[in-house]
Amino acid sequence: MFKRYRSPEPPRAKQAPLIQTQPSPPPRRAPGPSAEDQGDVRRRRRLLDLRVTIHQRLLESLNLSAIEDAPEAELRQEIAAISRETLADIGVVVNAQEFETLIGALIDEVTGLGPLEPLLKDPTVTDILVNTHSQCFVERYGKLELTEVQFKDERHLMRVIDKIVSAVGRRVDESQPWVDARLKDGSRVNALVPPCAVDGPLLSIRKFSKQPYGIDKLLEFDAFSEDMALFLQAVVGTRLNVLVSGGTGSGKTTTLNALSSFISNAERIVTIEDTAELQLQQVHVGRMESRPPNIEGKGEVSQRDLLRNALRMRPDRIIVGEVRGGEVLDMLQAMNTGHDGSMTTIHANSPRDAIGRIENMVSMAGVDMPMKAVRAQIAAAIHVIVQVSRLADGTRRMVSIQEITGMEGDVVAMQEIFRFDRRTVAEDGRVIGDYVATGIRSAYADRFLQWGVALPQDLFAPGRRG
Ligand SMILES: Nc1ncnc2c1ncn2[C@@H]1O[C@H](COP(=O)(O)OP(=O)(O)OP(=O)(O)O)[C@@H](O)[C@H]1O
Numbered sequence: 319m320f321k322r323y324r325s326p327e328p329p330r331a332k333q334a335p336l337i338q339t340q341p342s343p344p345p346r347r348a349p350g351p352s353a354e355d356q357g358d359v360r361r362r363r364r365l366l367d368l369r370v371t372i373h374q375r376l377l378e379s380l381n382l383s384a385i386e387d388a389p390e391a392e393l394r395q396e397i398a399a400i401s402r403e404t405l406a407d408i409g410v411v412v413n414a415q416e417f418e419t420l421i422g423a424l425i426d427e428v429t430g431l432g433p434l435e436p437l438l439k440d441p442t443v444t445d446i447l448v449n450t451h452s453q454c455f456v457e458r459y460g461k462l463e464l465t466e467v468q469f470k471d472e473r474h475l476m477r478v479i480d481k482i483v484s485a486v487g488r489r490v491d492e493s494q495p496w497v498d499a500r501l502k503d504g505s506r507v508n509a510l511v512p513p514c515a516v517d518g519p520l521l522s523i524r525k526f527s528k529q530p531y532g533i534d535k536l537l538e539f540d541a542f543s544e545d546m547a548l549f550l551q552a553v554v555g556t557r558l559n560v561l562v563s564g565g566t567g568s569g570k571t572t573t574l575n576a577l578s579s580f581i582s583n584a585e586r587i588v589t590i591e592d593t594a595e596l597q598l599q600q601v602h603v604g605r606m607e608s609r610p611p612n613i614e615g616k617g618e619v620s621q622r623d624l625l626r627n628a629l630r631m632r633p634d635r636i637i638v639g640e641v642r643g644g645e646v647l648d649m650l651q652a653m654n655t656g657h658d659g660s661m662t663t664i665h666a667n668s669p670r671d672a673i674g675r676i677e678n679m680v681s682m683a684g685v686d687m688p689m690k691a692v693r694a695q696i697a698a699a700i701h702v703i704v705q706v707s708r709l710a711d712g713t714r715r716m717v718s719i720q721e722i723t724g725m726e727g728d729v730v731a732m733q734e735i736f737r738f739d740r741r742t743v744a745e746d747g748r749v750i751g752d753y754v755a756t757g758i759r760s761a762y763a764d765r766f767l768q769w770g771v772a773l774p775q776d777l778f779a780p781g782r783r784g
């Protein structure tokens with residue numbers, strides 16, 4: 319972990335400032351492939367193409383339902399024979415070692431999740447999006463690419479989907495045409511099948527990153543500035559409540575996870591998610607995951623149920639992966655009643671929009687509260703909103719950090735402390751800009767001092783680039 323980023327303790331006797339010096343910022347690199355990565359990527363793609371070709375041939379030749387129980391040695395022999403034939407047919411020569419690697423990969427494909435296996439194993443792929451059996455996109459370095467991966471037919475794709483969902487005790491068919499599931503490695507899966515999927519099954523996989531990006535890595539990617547990191551360290555360390563807002567796939571969960579590294583090890587954290595994605599590094603973490611209703615429509619445990627339960631678990635901090643519905647009201651109440659330092663994310667396109675979304679969620683939770691009272695709750699509960707966004711060039715950036723300062727009449731008042739100023743777009747499509755301080759001094763600057771967090775004197779100076 320980046321050593322400078324450690325949590326401060328609550329105000330006590332005099333304490334040495336945690337942040338004393340400003341070492342030079344780490345070198346920045348946009349999250350794209352380096353030159354040496356590119357050669358690697360090309361080699362991997364070539365191998366992938368070869369695997370896909372042979373796999374296609376295997377699908378035509380093997381009895382798919384019989385191979386589930388086939389002993390591995392037998393399967394290996396069979397696959398080796400078909401592969402030799404295919405390689406001869408297409409005139410490709412591979413050495414013994416490559417051949418072994420290829421066979422191993424093909425076994426995984428046949429016994430695992432079929433044509434998706436190479437994509438699941440490819441660490442540069444972050445999302446896999448299957449649009450019917452004939453088309454599959456992946457996301458690499460923030461950009462979508464069409465792959466050559468195809469399923470033999472709709473039945474083949476359905477078989478893979480069934481394999482995924484039955485492993486977590488669920489079912490997907492005409493009567494229950496969508497399902498959320500998780501792969502063994504933690505990747506998040508959503509499947510939608512006909513009739514709701516009009517042209518054929520749609521499968522979306524958000525790959526689980528074994529090592530989610532921490533503050534260091536995100537700084538290296540220039541996802542935010544060092545000044546913003548210092549500010550957010552102070553915000554989280556002094557137990558302000560934070561809402562991370564962003565569009566789909568904009569990096570909300572990643573940001574939440576990275577921010578959680580500022581929480582001290584002395585605190586008890588409880589996390590609540592629909593699909594457990596957060597990977598907190600602290601010692602004292604209780605993880606909870608909601609449960610959808612079973613096939614008979616019973617046994618649902620919602621995030622809201624878990625949140626209410628969490629309040630009886632003596633948490634120091636509550637972290638909700640993403641608020642989507644009624645749980646938002648309980649979250650606001652928890653934030654307002656002593657569970658300071660709680661954090662969550664919301665799907666919204668701006669901090670102002672995030673407030674509107676919360677208002678909607680509260681009104682849909684079936685609570686009859688005047689709008690002004692709802693807004694007052696929001697204004698009292700949430701201190702800081704962090705807006706993340708995926709820009710046109712595929713980079714994910716923290717585009718704004720705003721504070722809620724209270725109510726002005728009927729409106730929740732906010733002030734922007736940092737923002738990403740877009741300057742232009744380079745010829746290669748890269749978005750060029752700077753992270754700047756807006757010149758507004760944080761409303762919590764005194765609080766930071768009281769808690770012993772020393773920030774650079776001119777952190778909030780107008781136009782300061784971090
Ligand atoms: N700053 C970043 N630079 C590069 N990649 C990033 C960055 N932030 C997130 N990612 C990657 O982008 C993908 C989406 O991130 P994440 O899951 O955090 O988004 P999300 O907003 O929570 O998505 P969803 O709306 O689906 O929940 C992940 O694969 C993640 O590793």
Ligand SMILES: [Mg+2]
Pocket residue numbers: 570571572640
């Ligand atoms: Mg998320």
